[in-house]
Amino acid sequence: MTTAQRGLVASAQAYRDKMFKLLGDGNPIEVLAQTATTLADIVDKHSAPLLRSRPFEGKWTPNEVIGHLTDSEWVYGYRLRLILCEDNPTILGTNQDSWVAGLRHNESEPSELVEIFRVLRQFNLTVWRRTLPADLERTGQHNERGPESLGVMLRLLAGHDLSHLDQITRSYLINTFKPLRACELCKLA
Numbered sequence: 001m002t003t004a005q006r007g008l009v010a011s012a013q014a015y016r017d018k019m020f021k022l023l024g025d026g027n028p029i030e031v032l033a034q035t036a037t038t039l040a041d042i043v044d045k046h047s048a049p050l051l052r053s054r055p056f057e058g059k060w061t062p063n064e065v066i067g068h069l070t071d072s073e074w075v076y077g078y079r080l081r082l083i084l085c086e087d088n089p090t091i092l093g094t095n096q097d098s099w100v101a102g103l104r105h106n107e108s109e110p111s112e113l114v115e116i117f118r119v120l121r122q123f124n125l126t127v128w129r130r131t132l133p134a135d136l137e138r139t140g141q142h143n144e145r146g147p148e149s150l151g152v153m154l155r156l157l158a159g160h161d162l163s164h165l166d167q168i169t170r171s172y173l174i175n176t177f178k179p180l181r182a183c184e185l186c187k188l189a
């Protein structure tokens with residue numbers, strides 16, 4: 001392993017620890033099941049122009065965070081199926097900032113994005129709920145982070161939801177206007 005790879009693995013572990021701490025003793029499936037409703041509440045209570053506004057250049061808007069959560073659901077749903085159904089598959093990281101910009105999420109209607117997220121999440125939750133303890137030990141090989149099990153992925157995904165919900169509600173919409181940290185915070189690539 002090169003020094004650069006060792007650095008990536010160490011930073012991935014620090015990221016995992018942060019997400020696991022956010023989740024605490026929470027049940028990851030229950031957390032995942034709640035997120036679409038929480039996002040729908042946010043979108044109901046705030047105007048689309050506010051959700052699309054970018055007070056800090058180079059940082060995500062709330063709408064882009066919702067787009068990013070939707071992308072993550074897409075990517076993680078695919079990885080879930082790969083790892084569950086194939087033996088030790090290769091998992092490729094993504095460049096999340098490029099996806100958010102390239103897919104032009106900020107042009108989407110926030111409520112439509114949330115609806116897409118809800119459907120994808122529902123689709124994936126049916127698979128997560130069917131997993132057995134032995135399934136959660138199955139692993140894939142992430143090209144940057146090394147081996148990752150489904151059990152780790154499940155808890156990461158739940159912590160990831162919580163970190164971005166916190167980002168949208170506390171850091172941004174409740175008037176503290178701290179910059180959204182985009183993927184400085186999120187390394188769920």
Ligand code: NI
Nearest residue numbers: 160186187188
């Ligand atoms: Ni993220």
